[in-house]
Each structure stands twice: as structure tokens, then as C-alpha cells.
Amino acid sequence: MIQVVTPQHMQAIDDASEVPLDELIARAGAAVARAAIRQLGGTYGRRVLVVAGPGNNGADGRVAATRLRERGVRVAVVDALDLPERLPRADLVIDAAFGTGFRGGWQFPDVGATPVLAVDVPTGLDAATGVAGPSTPHAVRTVTFQAAKPGHVFADGPARCGDLEVVDIGLGVDRADALLVDAAAVRHWLPHRPTDAHKWREAVRIVAGTPGMTGAGHLATTAAQRAGASLVAVSSPGVDADAPVEALDRRVPGFDWYTAVLDDLHRFRSLVIGPGLGREEHTVASVLRCVEDAVVPMVIDGDGLFALAWNEAGSPAVLVDREVPTVLTPHDGEYGLLTGRRPDDDRLAAATSLADTTGATVLLKGPATVVATPGEVPLIVDAGDERLATAGTGDVLAGIIGALLARQIPAHRAAAAGAFVHGLAVQRCASVGVIAGDLVEQLPAVFTDLLATDA
Ligand SMILES: NC(=O)C1=CN([C@@H]2O[C@H](COP(=O)(O)OP(=O)(O)OC[C@H]3O[C@@H](n4cnc5c(N)ncnc54)[C@H](O)[C@@H]3O)[C@@H](O)[C@H]2O)[C@@H](O)CC1
Numbered sequence: 001m002i003q004v005v006t007p008q009h010m011q012a013i014d015d016a017s018e019v020p021l022d023e024l025i026a027r028a029g030a031a032v033a034r035a036a037i038r039q040l041g042g043t044y045g046r047r048v049l050v051v052a053g054p055g056n057n058g059a060d061g062r063v064a065a066t067r068l069r070e071r072g073v074r075v076a077v078v079d080a081l082d083l084p085e086r087l088p089r090a091d092l093v094i095d096a097a098f099g100t101g102f103r104g105g106w107q108f109p110d111v112g113a114t115p116v117l118a119v120d121v122p123t124g125l126d127a128a129t130g131v132a133g134p135s136t137p138h139a140v141r142t143v144t145f146q147a148a149k150p151g152h153v154f155a156d157g158p159a160r161c162g163d164l165e166v167v168d169i170g171l172g173v174d175r176a177d178a179l180l181v182d183a184a185a186v187r188h189w190l191p192h193r194p195t196d197a198h199k200w201r202e203a204v205r206i207v208a209g210t211p212g213m214t215g216a217g218h219l220a221t222t223a224a225q226r227a228g229a230s231l232v233a234v235s236s237p238g239v240d241a242d243a244p245v246e247a248l249d250r251r252v253p254g255f256d257w258y259t260a261v262l263d264d265l266h267r268f269r270s271l272v273i274g275p276g277l278g279r280e281e282h283t284v285a286s287v288l289r290c291v292e293d294a295v296v297p298m299v300i301d302g303d304g305l306f307a308l309a310w311n312e313a314g315s316p317a318v319l320v321d322r323e324v325p326t327v328l329t330p331h332d333g334e335y336g337l338l339t340g341r342r343p344d345d346d347r348l349a350a351a352t353s354l355a356d357t358t359g360a361t362v363l364l365k366g367p368a369t370v371v372a373t374p375g376e377v378p379l380i381v382d383a384g385d386e387r388l389a390t391a392g393t394g395d396v397l398a399g400i401i402g403a404l405l406a407r408q409i410p411a412h413r414a415a416a417a418g419a420f421v422h423g424l425a426v427q428r429c430a431s432v433g434v435i436a437g438d439l440v441e442q443l444p445a446v447f448t449d450l451l452a453t454d455a
């Protein structure tokens with residue numbers, strides 16, 4: 001997994017390093033030159049323009065210019081603080097104007113359609129949050145050093161950075177502030193089906209859907225089945241026989257259903273509660289009883305999160321007393337309900353603070369999803385795309401995580417693996433018109449691919 005380190009922390013690592021700054025700059029600049037040659041597809045007859053600023057970012061760019069000249073590339077270097085009226089023509093522009101030391105107020109010049117290779121970050125992109133400035137270029141590639149920064153992953157980062165290359169320049173990272181989840185990690189986390197498998201071994205209990213909203217129960221159930229649950233029992237409070245094919249239909253009353261759910265919960269390995277449950281007062285009460293008394297790992301999603309936010313204690317503090325793992329899956333609005341304010345641009349900090357106050361695993365949904373658990377390094381999943389912002393996809397994710405918890409994967413990894421698999425599923429779907437059920441259909445192929453690939 002790629003390590004993610006905040007710019008502030010990277011500065012501290014830099015300060016503590018025994019490698020002299022000049023040497024770091026030499027290594028960084030050489031890596032930028034190599035990336036430029038790859039981008040140009042050669043050296044002979046190629047022209048490169050380096051926009052170099054007054055700080056170390058500019059120094060990286062000037063070293064790259066020297067290395068490129070040595071290889072026969074025609075290089076022009078312009079000073080970011082003294083730009084000529086007309087820029088020299090080039091096949092590639094290297095943006096070495098400013099990096100993490102940028103303070104705003106400087107405009108990157110218009111380079112038309114010429115591709116831009118960014119050093120560390122495209123100038124003006126906030127390396128801590130990924131928020132771009134007004135003239136931040138859209139780079140085709142960004143070369144950064146030692147670790148990715150949150151700004152490469154969140155907000156405008158992916159669109160402005162293009163392909164991200166993380167180069168080892170010999171700085172020892174003591175601890176990552178987050179890790180970017182990849183297929184190799186998820187493959188490693190997925191357990192093999194045990195030889196003593198029986199149908200109750202990885203059984204998932206789901207409470208989702210209400211009259212008129214049974215789709216949520218269907219989606220969560222079929223997703224759990226396709227994600228490897230050995231058995232799924234589903235209840236949609238107040239609904240008669242409506243279980244999807246091959247799931248157990250556990251009818252429960254429309255009110256005070258917690259007794260019926262808790263009665264035989266010991267037979268299950270996880271509980272998914274919340275999708276499409278509605279927001280009635282009696283629903284809130286039943287959800288809270290389950291949170292208090294369910295002694296299996298639990299995913300609380302959708303209206304389950306609403307119930308947590310509106311419990312009489314006035315906060316999600318009921319979670320702190322749970323002795324088994326809990327996974328919360330808020331989007332920004334639900335995060336706002338739980339905490340009183342929506343997450344700000346620092347999404348790692350937002351997810352971590354809710355995890356710390358609740359003791360739960362928090363999966364904060366977004367274009368890059370963050371998973372935070374007390375005592376664990378946060379995980380970031382950027383496998384999905386904007387098509388996941390479609391009704392019902394959250395119900396699918398909740399079901400997948402429920403199955404992975406039932407398969408005995410620890411909550412932190414189960415949540416991240418669930419988000420990763422969910423992202424791969426949407427990538428396999430047709431380019432337009434994706435509906436949540438399509439994700440479920442892709443799950444067997446996603447798991448097959450994941451387990452088949454060597455890495
Ligand atoms: N450990 C690391 O990550 C390493 C980072 N390196 C590079 O060092 C960079 C950070 O270097 P610096 O801290 O020198 O920061 P920058 O190179 O981003 O620039 C800071 C300088 O620019 C000036 N400045 C900032 N905004 C301005 C504006 N709007 N108009 C005019 N001047 C402005 C500042 O006064 C300061 O002199 C990184 O982005 C990276 O490229 C490498 O050189 C080596 C190691």
C-alpha cells in the first residue's frame with residue numbers, strides 16, 4: 001500500500017533526516033527528469049520548459065533541467081517570479097514553480113494544450129487537503145517524494161495530479177498518516193473458506209427496508225450473499241415475506257422489533273442495520289436497543305445512523321460501551337448529523353475524530369473513502385468513481401461489509417476491503433446507467449479477479 005503522509009509530518013521527517021538537503025534535491029530532480037523522458041517518449045529533438053520557483057520545488061526543477069540537458073533534451077528554464085511575456089514553445093512543461101511552501105497569490109501561466117508534469121504537487125494544490133487554487137494546472141503526471149500527501153488523493157487532487165508517481169529519495173518514514181488500499185492488500189486480507197465450513201459459520205443478520213422501501217433489504221442481502229456470507233437472514237420491519245431468493249425471511253413486527261432481532265442473534269456472526277429503515281421514533285428506539293445489546297460485530301448504515309444521532313443521550317456515545325466492533329458508514333450529511341458539523345477539507349482528521357469519540361470504525365464515504373479506527377493507521381480507498389453516487393449503492397456496501405465481518409475480517413480491514421470491492425464493482429459496470437443491483441452482479445467476478453491476480 002502507498003504510504004500517505006501529511007505535509008507537516010513530511011517536513012518533520014525531512015528535518016530529522018541525516019541526508020543533506022542538496023542530496024535530497026539531487027535525487028528528486030533526477031527522478032523528475034526520468035519521469036519527463038518517459039512522458040516525452042524519448043530525448044532527441046524534444047523540448048522541455050521548466051517553470052522554476054524560488055524554493056526547493058524550484059530547485060528540484062532546476063536539477064531536472066540539468067539532467068535533461070545531459071540527455072540531449074532542449075531545455076528552457078524560466079523563473080516563476082519573472083516570467084517572460086511569451087513562453088518558449090515546448091513539448092512538455094515541468095511545473096516546479098511552488099510545492100508545499102506555496103502561499104497563494106501567484107498565477108500559473110497559460111501553457112495551452114502542452115502537457116504539464118508537476119513536481120511534488122501541481123502549483124497551488126493544497127498538499128494537505130487537495131483543494132486547488134484558481135490557476136492550478138491539470139498535470140498529466142505528478143512526481144512526489146517518499147510518500148503521497150493527502151492532497152494527491154482528496155478533493156481536486158486526482159483530477160489535477162494526473163498519474164501519481166511516488167519516488168523513494170531515501171527519507172525514512174517513521175509512520176504513515178494513512179495508507180492507500182490496493183488490490184494486493186485486500187487479497188491478503190481475504191480469508192480462504194475454512195475446511196470446516198458450515199452454513200452458520202459466516203451467517204449475516206440484516207435489518208433493512210420497511211413497507212414501500214424493501215429494495216434496501218434486497219440490495220444489502222444479495223450483496224452480503226455475493227460477498228461470501230454463508231447464510232443471510234433478513235427482516236424488513238412490518239413487511240410480509242419479501243426476502244430475496246435463498247435468504248432466510250425473518251418476519252418482525254413494524255414496531256419494537258429489537259426483541260425479535262436480538263432473540264437468535266447469537267447464531268449470526270454479524271449484524272447489518274439501517275438501510276431503508278425509516279426515521280420513525282419507534283425505529284430509533286429499536287436501533288438503539290440493538291446497538292446496546294447486540295454482541296456481534298455490527299454495521300450501522302443509513303437510517304441506523306440517523307437513529308444514533310437522535311438518541312436521547314444526544315450523541316453517538318452509546319457506541320463507546322459496545323464490546324464488539326461497530327462500523328459506521330456515514331456520507332457527509334450523516335456525519336453532520338452525528339457530530340453537529342459536516343466534515344471539513346481534512347477528511348482524515350474528520351473520520352479519525354469520529355472514530356475516537358465513538359470507539360467505532362468510521363467509513364467516511366467520498367470520492368476517496370476514509371476508514372478510521374482507534375489505534376489503527378487510517379486507510380484510504382479511491383477505487384470507485386462518481387457513478388457510486390446512485391441510490392442503493394450504500395445498501396450494497398453495507399451488505400458487503402457485513403459479509404466480510406462475518407468472514408472474521410477485523411472491522412478496520414473489512415470496511416476498507418468492502419469499499420475497495422465496491423469500487424472495483426462499479427469499474428466493471430457499463431459506462432453509463434449503472435444501478436445498484438449491477439454492482440451486486442459484478443461481485444463474484446470482482447472476487448475471482450482479486451484472488452486470481454498475483455502480486
Ligand atoms: N522531504 C520532501 O518532501 C522534499 C521536498 N522537496 C521539495 O521541496 C518543496 C518544498 O520546498 P519549500 O519549502 O522551499 O517550498 P516551495 O518550493 O513551495 O516554495 C517556497 C518559497 O516560495 C516563496 N513563495 C511561496 N508562495 C509565494 C508566492 N505566492 N509568491 C512568491 N513567492 C512565494 C516562499 O517565500 C519560499 O521562498 C516540496 O514541494 C518538494 O518539491 C525536495 O526538494 C526534497 C525533499
Ligand SMILES: [K+]
Nearest residue numbers: 095098121123
Ligand atoms: K509544483
